Amino acid sequence: MARNETIILDCAGINRALTRITHEILERNKGTSGLVLVGIRTGGDHLARELRERIADIEGVEIPLGTVDITMYRDDLGSRGSLPIGKTDIPFPLDDQKVILVDDVLFTGRTIRAAMDALIDIGRPQSIQLATLVDRGHRELPIRADYVGRNVPTSREESIQVNFDNNCPVEVRLVKP
Amino acid sequence: MSFRHKHILGTEQLSKEDIELILDTADSFKEINSREIKKVPTLRGKTIVNLFYEASTRTRTSFEIAGKRLSADTINMTASTSSVTKGETLEDTARNIEAMKPDILVMRHSASGAPHYLAERIDCSVINAGDGAHEHPSQALLDLLTIRQHKGKLEGLTVAIVGDISHSRVARSDLYAMTKMGMRVRLCGPGTMVPPGIEKLGAEVFTNMDEAIRDADVVMMLRIQLERQGKTLLPSLREYARFYGLNPTRLALARKDAIVMHPGPMNRGVEISSYVADGEQSVILGQVENGVAVRMALLYLVAGGDQSEA
Amino acid sequence: MSILIKGGRVIDPAIGIDDTLDLLINDGKIAKTGKNLDAAGAEVIDAAGKLVTPGLIDIHVHLRDPGYEYKEDIVSGTRAAAAGGFTSVACMPNTNPVNDNKAVTLYIRNKAREEGSVNVFPIGSITKGLKGETLSEMGDLKDAGCIALSDDGKPVVNGEIMRRALEYAKPFGLVLISHAEELSLVGEGVMNDGFVATELGLKGIPWVAEDAATARDVMLAEFTGSRLHVAHVSTKGSVEIVRAAKKRGVKVTCEATPHHFTLTDEAVRGYDTNAKMNPPLRSAEDVAAVRQGLADGTIDVIATDHAPHHIDEKNVEFNVAMNGIVGLETALPLSLRLVAEGVLSLGDMLAKLTCAPARTLGIPRGTLESGAPADVTIIDPERSWTVEAAKLNSKSKNTPFDGWEMKGVAVCTIVGGKVVHQR
Numbered sequence: 001m002a003r004n005e006t007i008i009l010d011c012a013g014i015n016r017a018l019t020r021i022t023h024e025i026l027e028r029n030k031g032t033s034g035l036v037l038v039g040i041r042t043g044g045d046h047l048a049r050e051l052r053e054r055i056a057d058i059e060g061v062e063i064p065l066g067t068v069d070i071t072m073y074r075d076d077l078g079s080r081g082s083l084p085i086g087k088t089d090i091p092f093p094l095d096d097q098k099v100i101l102v103d104d105v106l107f108t109g110r111t112i113r114a115a116m117d118a119l120i121d122i123g124r125p126q127s128i129q130l131a132t133l134v135d136r137g138h139r140e141l142p143i144r145a146d147y148v149g150r151n152v153p154t155s156r157e158e159s160i161q162v163n164f165d166n167n168c169p170v171e172v173r174l175v176k177p
Numbered sequence: 178m179s180f181r182h183k184h185i186l187g188t189e190q191l192s193k194e195d196i197e198l199i200l201d202t203a204d205s206f207k208e209i210n211s212r213e214i215k216k217v218p219t220l221r222g223k224t225i226v227n228l229f230y231e232a233s234t235r236t237r238t239s240f241e242i243a244g245k246r247l248s249a250d251t252i253n254m255t256a257s258t259s260s261v262t263k264g265e266t267l268e269d270t271a272r273n274i275e276a277m278k279p280d281i282l283v284m285r286h287s288a289s290g291a292p293h294y295l296a297e298r299i300d301c302s303v304i305n306a307g308d309g310a311h312e313h314p315s316q317a318l319l320d321l322l323t324i325r326q327h328k329g330k331l332e333g334l335t336v337a338i339v340g341d342i343s344h345s346r347v348a349r350s351d352l353y354a355m356t357k358m359g360m361r362v363r364l365c366g367p368g369t370m371v372p373p374g375i376e377k378l379g380a381e382v383f384t385n386m387d388e389a390i391r392d393a394d395v396v397m398m399l400r401i402q403l404e405r406q407g408k409t410l411l412p413s414l415r416e417y418a419r420f421y422g423l424n425p426t427r428l429a430l431a432r433k434d435a436i437v438m439h440p441g442p443m444n445r446g447v448e449i450s451s452y453v454a455d456g457e458q459s460v461i462l463g464q465v466e467n468g469v470a471v472r473m474a475l476l477y478l479v480a481g482g483d484q485s486e487a
Numbered sequence: 488m489s490i491l492i493k494g495g496r497v498i499d500p501a502i503g504i505d506d507t508l509d510l511l512i513n514d515g516k517i518a519k520t521g522k523n524l525d526a527a528g529a530e531v532i533d534a535a536g537k538l539v540t541p542g543l544i545d546i547h548v549h550l551r552d553p554g555y556e557y558k559e560d561i562v563s564g565t566r567a568a569a570a571g572g573f574t575s576v577a578c579m580p581n582t583n584p585v586n587d588n589k590a591v592t593l594y595i596r597n598k599a600r601e602e603g604s605v606n607v608f609p610i611g612s613i614t615k616g617l618k619g620e621t622l623s624e625m626g627d628l629k630d631a632g633c634i635a636l637s638d639d640g641k642p643v644v645n646g647e648i649m650r651r652a653l654e655y656a657k658p659f660g661l662v663l664i665s666h667a668e669e670l671s672l673v674g675e676g677v678m679n680d681g682f683v684a685t686e687l688g689l690k691g692i693p694w695v696a697e698d699a700a701t702a703r704d705v706m707l708a709e710f711t712g713s714r715l716h717v718a719h720v721s722t723k724g725s726v727e728i729v730r731a732a733k734k735r736g737v738k739v740t741c742e743a744t745p746h747h748f749t750l751t752d753e754a755v756r757g758y759d760t761n762a763k764m765n766p767p768l769r770s771a772e773d774v775a776a777v778r779q780g781l782a783d784g785t786i787d788v789i790a791t792d793h794a795p796h797h798i799d800e801k802n803v804e805f806n807v808a809m810n811g812i813v814g815l816e817t818a819l820p821l822s823l824r825l826v827a828e829g830v831l832s833l834g835d836m837l838a839k840l841t842c843a844p845a846r847t848l849g850i851p852r853g854t855l856e857s858g859a860p861a862d863v864t865i866i867d868p869e870r871s872w873t874v875e876a877a878k879l880n881s882k883s884k885n886t887p888f889d890g891w892e893m894k895g896v897a898v899c900t901i902v903g904g905k906v907v908h909q910r
Contacts, residue, residue: 069205072217072247072477082180082481084198085205085474121214266803288804289688290758309806311688346688373691374682 004176017149022054043104066090073114094123109143187312188354202474220249243472317350332359340399365389495534500838501854515904542574542862547790554583559795565603567881569908572897574862575606592631637664653713665704672696698724717741721766723776742788745821760808795883820893865899
């Protein structure tokens with residue numbers, strides 16, 4: 001490991017965080033009724049799948065799972081150019097559902113803004129709640145997470161890296177510049 | 178992977194990777210077209226001018242819908258070309274449009290090379306929506322998207338393109354794009370409608386339609402226009418239909434799972450019989466649907482493309 | 488008034504001189520050539536390392552005057568000629584009004600004499616108004632000073648009219664210049680028919696459109712026994728037709744332009760309207776045949792087909808752009824390339840720009856013989872320069888050679904003993 005990297009969460013830590021978040025979601029929503037999961041491509045949809053499995057283990061119910069690509073809703077086309085556009089795949093109605101929006105890292109909040117716009121273009125959910133594995137601060141929009149795996153104080157120059165193995169989260173690192 | 182073209186003047190300039198990126202992007206945009214609210218804010222604040230010097234309801238509409246679904250402001254301008262050089266020139270028009278500060282100019286013109294002319298004289302991106310008998314890149318790309326959708330792949334497929342190859346910009350754009358994707362392209366038309374040297378671009382040339390479509394995976398028919406192509410190229414539409422029209426008997430020569438395509442508008446009973454056009458193997462309406470997605474992809478990629486590269 | 492040109496390599500293909508000599512000009516005439524000449528009071532021009540040749544002659548120029556002075560006029564056109572090393576030009580009759588009558592011929596000659604830099608020899612039209620219907624008053628045109636007849640820019644479509652024109656012109660000793668083009672085969676073509684046209688999606692002009700017309704006119708010349716000169720030969724077939732006709736003893740000559748022996752239809756790529764001309768730039772095979780024709784003498788003359796067009800007529804879509812390019816200021820270095828590339832000897836190349844065109848149209852010039860008019864061109868064959876269209880002397884800047892590196896330039900042009908250009 002390079003000297004300027006620190007492991008914030010290892011595999012066991014991630015598992016514990018996800019399990020806790022699962023319980024919090026079920027408790028807050030009083031079960032799985034009307035609950036749907038939507039992961040933000042590409043880190044968020046792996047985590048959403050993990051949460052779905054845990055909910056199924058606990059409640060015995062497979063709740064609907066979708067994925068949203070926010071590229072079309074970015075606000076920085078001019079400065080970052082045309083990034084490849086991934087597929088949005090939400091094969092169920094969102095109307096009057098309680099959407100758990102899942103992302104791996106919450107930072108400025110712009111991605112979440114874009115994702116919410118994307119969801120609202122597709123349907124009219126009853127509510128949108130946000131789950132994230134890491135909240136690293138530095139919000140630029142009035143957005144907060146409902147479920148957080150770990151709060152990590154960072155400087156703007158640092159970055160958070162979520163490593164996946166076979167689409168399963170195995171490690172979260174803090175990388176210093 | 179990023180898209181490095183400022184203009185889309187033809188498929189000749191696109192690489193295999195460019196084409197794949199365009200098709201993948203179009204695939205992603207297709208989902209929007211099936212939503213209840215068919216609009217995303219991607220190109221909000223961008224201005225697209227559709228400058229059409231030739232009547233073309235379908236291509237213009239397709240570009241217009243594509244721009245609007247991406248939230249761009251689209252403005253349609255129709256203009257007439259004049260064969261004399263007096264009056265407002267193409268350069269004057271270019272300067273006028275320039276003054277409106279558009280981001281993308283979509284252009285259709287009867288003169289081959291007209292979009293290239295404008296691209297050299299204007300700051301914004303230029304997308305060729307068909308120039309003379311030269312290129313029609315968005316049509317070729319939507320053809321590829323349609324074929325990929327039905328066949329699951331492009332490489333190794335055999336396509337027969339039948340009709341007036343000489344005057345067809347679709348045939349040229351298809352030929353460039355398809356050969357790049359590893360497809361075998363057969364071109365077929367009467368002796369008066371096959372241009373010299375086209376085989377050097379990688380096509381197999383046929384004058385017998387039965388041979389051209391035998392075992393083909395895709396049969397693409399081109400529109401024949403007697404009034405435009407002049408009376409010297411053909412004795413009659415009746416004879417054309419007999420030797421170069423696609424009917425069920427002839428289609429049986431192609432592979433059983435072959436698809437039938439046509440860039441439209443069709444002359445039923447001339448180059449294509451209604452039994453084929455409306456038959457199970459026809460994907461003609463799918464082409465139109467894919468046209469919007471492909472044009473959304475082109476607008477998106479060009480809008481955010483590297484502006485330093487022409 | 489005397490000029491002594493010292494120490495140059497004097498080449499006069501007309502009388503077979505090629506030697507380092509001095510050349511003395513007296514009172515507008517060539518006085519003599521010889522070693523170590525001396526002349527008290529003469530203006531001395533040092534020509535060491537330079538070529539001293541008879542003034543170059545271009546028998547195919549469009550001066551556009553009268554009528555199209557916004558493209559070119561006699562003043563600017565002859566200035567361009569002088570800058571290119573030409574001392575005489577023959578100008579085509581497709582002016583407005585057409586040079587189909589004495590008044591226009593006299594206008595051109597008078598204006599050229601008073602305001603022009605070089606000698607101008609008008610070419611009258613074969614048919615009135617270039618319409619291909621009625622013969623021009625050929626005798627009158629000859630009396631007024633026309634040296635040949637042509638409907639250049641258009642073919643004489645009707646075979647009988649061409650036949651009668653050849654028959655009628657014969658006793659007047661006038662050469663007919665054929666613009667060989669079968670219009671029904673040209674159709675809406677805008678460039679050479681072939682692979683490049685296919686790729687660019689532009690309508691093609693097939694070589695057979697030129698060959699068929701060349702064959703007709705050559706055979707009419709054979710039939711009538713009249714003199715025919717074929718303008719701007721650009722195809723393999725036309726070269727072959729003229730070659731075979733000459734072997735049969737037909738009184739036919741022909742010319743090729745620098746662009747047709749230099750460029751192929753590849754130059755049209757990018758839709759460059761400065762590569763649009765008539766006849767169009769042809770295939771590599773045709774260019775090779777034209778070069779072969781120059782080498783074996785089938786093609787007698789190098790002529791520019793200098794065709795100035797206003798920028799507004801070129802800065803448009805390819806298919807509506809006017810045909811033609813300016814050529815007077817680039818012809819000499821492009822011809823020198825033929826020498827460098829071994830196609831022609833220096834003497835043969837200069838012959839095609841001096842005595843051969845003079846002989847072809849009966850212009851009493853093109854030699855440095857004593858007593859001849861003192862039309863002399865001094866050429867620096869080694870000087871490199873870059874073509875800058877904007878700096879051409881011609882009013883129009885339509886050249887496909889903009890930015891080309893050239894070698895060889897006319898450093899001094901003398902017309903009738905008067906220096907008209909120096910660089």
